[in-house]
Amino acid sequence: MRKISYPKVWDLDKIFMGGGKSSQFSDHIKRLEDLVHALEGSVISLITPLSTTEVIKVVHLIENIGNIRLYLSQATSFITCLLAQNPKDQDAANLRGKIAKIESHFEKELSKVKKIFIYTKEDVWESLLETEELKEYRFILYEWRENADKNLSEEALNLISDLMVDGYHAWGQFYNDLVSRINVKILINGKEENLSVGQAINLRSHPNEEVRREAHYALESIWKEKEEVFSKIINHIAGFRIQVNNQRGIKSALEDPLKKNRMQEETLHTMWKVISKYKQPFSNYLKRKAGMIGGSSMKAYNFWATVTTSKQEIKFEEAATFITEHFSKFGTEIEGFVKKAFNEGWIEAEDRPNKSAIPFCAGFPLTGESRVFMTFSGTFTNVLTLVHELGHAFHNHAMKSVNGLNKRYPLSIAETASTFSEMIIFDAAMKKANSKEEKLFILDEKLKRSVMNFMNMHSRFLFEQRFYKERNVGFVSAHRINQLMEEAINEAYAGSLEQPSIYSWVWTPHYYITQSPFYNFPYTFGYLFALGIYAKAKEKGKDFEKDYLALLRDSGSMTVENLVMKHLGEDITTEAFWEKGMALCVQDAEEFIKLTSS
Structure with a gap:
């Protein structure tokens, strides 16, 4: 049998050739700056408050904002990857500061847009959102108008945005560098x-x-x-x-x-x-x-x-083969995706010093790819970390056809695909286990997650x-x-x-993480939510993949309550919803006690 080998060091040159000194990346930054300047001009040309005759201007404005977000995501993901693989990369650190300033400029212009929406009369606003051109943006535009900073002047918003670059966000970056x-x-x-x-x-x-x-x-x-x-x-x-x-x-x-x-x-x-x-x-x-x-x-x-004394050492190639085999049982798209990730150098897994300590998945929306970062040292826990981050990457993959403005999903949903992926591997490992000791090993790892x-x-x-x-x-x-x-x-x-x-x-x-306060309850939400989704997936087999992709694609354009109601028919404000997922986890705990009673 031919020995299968997968790269353990990711390929970033496919995104931008040359790392922190990349001329391609310099061109990307220039294009990003041009887009932000164009947005500035579009904002100036808008009449405040808006009128129903300005639909086309608003559409162009919204599309430009979506494009800027894609370019920003591509840039920040690249820099994050460079600094994760080498925290002492000074070129990448300098680029991070440059992108932060561009993002600050963008956020100022976006705040102006939101102010214009606030001052638009209710009847005009409703008429604009009923037009065919703006229908797909209804949710995000309503959200902007509802959550805009009504109490702050434009000058105050600009000052806060400026201070965030070298103050607020800089403290978060300093923490990562220090660790x-x-x-x-x-x-x-x-x-x-x-x-x-x-x-x-x-x-x-x-x-x-x-x-x-x-x-x-x-x-x-x-x-x-x-x-x-x-x-x-x-x-x-x-x-x-x-x-x-x-x-x-x-x-x-x-x-x-x-x-x-x-x-x-x-x-x-x-x-x-x-x-x-x-x-x-x-x-x-x-x-x-x-x-x-x-x-x-x-x-x-x-x-x-x-x-138990279950096998501890797992080779990266073994993990990749096992993950691919069992992902394939849930659909052809997820199977093709994970094969591509392993074969084309999307994963940085090498166990070496002087890497960042934090596993993550970085999305590159303009090229339709992701990169997964971790340190793989051969444990089952590492396998779960790997599959968790691949779940994030599959969520990015599912969103490829979604426009730039509706790609952003909340953190609570961000942990759903990653946890769903973990469940696939837990279930597969449990079925593969042929002894009480191996079952205890897998069950213990699952209970750790609970x-x-x-x-x-x-x-x-x-x-x-x-x-x-x-x-x-x-x-x-x-x-x-x-x-x-x-x-x-x-x-x-x-x-x-x-x-x-x-x-x-x-x-x-x-x-x-300065962009995300209280980044704790989203994990728990995603965990219990994923249990419900996984139960339906096991019932329907590969037929569920279409529904799963539809749920992930909708994740950026509705509230979590409406998302669950639409795709699962459940009311998540009631205890009954949460108790269904909890019951499965309690069963695991009781099974562990039962297996170890002797």
Whole structure:
């Protein structure tokens, strides 16, 4: 049999030849600048308020905005990839600053457009949106008009936009740069290893408990040493966000993230209410697993440990073959997509130092491709990370035919395709298992995901809520942040996690993503939502792929409540919807207890 080999280092030259010194990328930036200048001229030519005779002008304006977003996405994705593979790439860092300024200029012009929409009379506005030319943009235009900053003058909006480049967003970039430059010294099998943060975190699933403990406390020691620096970063990010929200008339820290996720507050609270009701089965799982490892309660550094002697080392080629085989059972399009990703160098998986610690998927909408970044060290957890990011990439693929303005879907839906992809692999691995030990291994990995979504994400949500409440009063000390983190973990885990990392607020990158506050509940939403979708997919087989693609394509042009009602016929403001997905997860926990009872 011919040995199959897949590239482990991605091909970025196919996007723009030459990396940070690419002349192609320079041309791309020039075209982007021209588009933004053209938008500026189009805005000036519009009459305020709008009249029904200006439909064509509005259409051209909207199409130009959509094109700019595509060009911006292409540029920011490329720079993100360059800095992930080499955080010390100064050319890429310089380009990042240049793109940030262009984006700031674009956001100023977009704010002007939204102001024009606000001042347009209701009857004229309705008439414009009823025209054939603007029908496909109705949702996003309504959203712009509804969510526009009515309380801020154009000058104030411009000032905030300027300050964000070297203030707000710069703090988030500084965090990423700082973490990527940290080296962690860990003793493994009597030999001191010098690892990146990403490599050290990967040791959480190492088969040797001593190595897991060593990695855990080595990281904790580093975070303790640097806690003052990180506390300044998170305080400045939150402080800037609070000031801007106050200027915009936003009083609740949740208001903006809910709008960005196109979600009602009732939906969010109902979801957490159901999750809070079903903590006990997962606490039972954690206690049982702790007993199997050798303890009365689950220590944080043992959470990702395996409970059986199932095979640990998985080659990248084996993972690629397994993923492709089982994706193919759900449709020809997803099969062809994943083959292309593996064969054409879309994935950066090499296990080497001096890489970024954070896995991600970057979309390149102009060329219809994506790039997946991770460090693959041969564990089943790595396989799940890989397939998770490939799910994001497939969502990008599904959106190829959607116009630029309607491509943007909320974060809550962004985690749906990635979780759906994980479910395919979990199910396939469970069916392939031919012993009790292997079934326990897979079931344990699946339950880890449930605990992460129902307990870990809940702790992040609780922490962020409480941190913002205190930050609203003033600067929060590192000591107090540690206390808030510990309290949130204890509550979310119902006291079932021992020696938790009180520095979770440091090494969890989501708190530092300046574009996305409260990037925690979208994961949990996506997880439970994906369970419902996956159940329907198993019922219908390959026939479901058409429906799945339609759902993903609609994800950028309606609220999550309407999306679920349209494609699943479910009301997500009711507990009944969430309890269906939760019941499947509780069954996993009960099955684990049953299998380990002897």
